[in-house]
Amino acid sequence: MTLSRRTFGFGGISLLALAAGTGRGLAQFDGPAMGLVEGTEEFAIALDAYVYGYPLVTMEMTRRIVTNVAAPQGTRGPMGALIKLREYPDASFHDITAPNADTLYTTAFFDVGDEPWVLQQPEMGDRYFLLPLLSAWTEVFAVPGSRTTGGAAKTFLVTGPGWTGTVPDGMTELKSPTSLVWLLGRIYCTGTAEDYAAVHALQDAFKLQPLGTWGSAYTAPAGVVDPAVDMKTPTRDQVNALSTTAYFTLLADLMKRNPPASTRRPSTPASTAACPRSATTGS
Numbered sequence: 001m002t003l004s005r006r007t008f009g010f011g012g013i014s015l016l017a018l019a020a021g022t023g024r025g026l027a028q029f030d031g032p033a034m035g036l037v038e039g040t041e042e043f044a045i046a047l048d049a050y051v052y053g054y055p056l057v058t059m060e061m062t063r064r065i066v067t068n069v070a071a072p073q074g075t076r077g078p079m080g081a082l083i084k085l086r087e088y089p090d091a092s093f094h095d096i097t098a099p100n101a102d103t104l105y106t107t108a109f110f111d112v113g114d115e116p117w118v119l120q121q122p123e124m125g126d127r128y129f130l131l132p133l134l135s136a137w138t139e140v141f142a143v144p145g146s147r148t149t150g151g152a153a154k155t156f157l158v159t160g161p162g163w164t165g166t167v168p169d170g171m172t173e174l175k176s177p178t179s180l181v182w183l184l185g186r187i188y189c190t191g192t193a194e195d196y197a198a199v200h201a202l203q204d205a206f207k208l209q210p211l212g213t214w215g216s217a218y219t220a221p222a223g224v225v226d227p228a229v230d231m232k233t234p235t236r237d238q239v240n241a242l243s244t245t246a247y248f249t250l251l252a253d254l255m256k257r258n259p260p261a262s263t264r265r266p267s268t269p270a271s272t273a274a275c276p277r278s279a280t281t282g283s
Helices: 003-009 011-022 042-069 194-205 235-240 242-253 278-283
Strands: 101-113 117-121 141-143 154-159 172-175 179-186 207-210
Touching: 042 101, 042 179, 042 235, 042 242, 101 194, 141 172, 179 194
Parallel strands: 154 172
Antiparallel strands: 101 179, 117 154, 117 207
16 A cells, blocks of 8 residues: 555554554554554555544644633634734744735634524725635635625625524525634735724624624623643644544544535445544444
């Protein structure tokens, strides 16, 4: 079996690569990876499952870092709170792999699995902006913005995969394929003091809140800080360092509320389709 170059950068699966290079099984490694041997079907399935789930696990680790604060501060904020970057990101910013250098970010993580959320965009005039909405699998499912929906004020209803309610008048539905949503908004800014102030005013005019609270003042609940979350190590390094047990356990849990898109699901019958659990146990 040929291992891709990327394989060696992965935490749990790098153990599989090590086993392949030495011709040994994984009896000395942790849990589900034990006994997998290079060249077997189980080994190939484990590699495929790891790569398949990498975006979902990476998104979750990013969410944990970004939202692990009691209140919005700098580049971070609790679930459901709008995070407004007031300056261009500098070289110390590692929450996003390759941030823009000429826009100010307005971002948020929120969960639409139980209830839709309302995103209200103010009048943006002719200023360039975009509001990408990412699923838990890092796939962009909607991009309101100056090039797609124009600069007029708009109100969007971001709904979850199982929601079938009535969209209120004046709102445009944006259907998320997963419960977790990441708003990764960007607004162009020249970087001058005057333009910073203008963009700050636009950022402050955005609203994000659950549909049930629409029409009333809303402040996102304070976050609960988990001291166990590593707030310094870059996200990708944390994902790559996960053991096979931790990686696949997290992946299986995340998929309960964040299923893959229908186009990414196996076409084989359910009785024979591979899944992360069978991939790691060989069952």
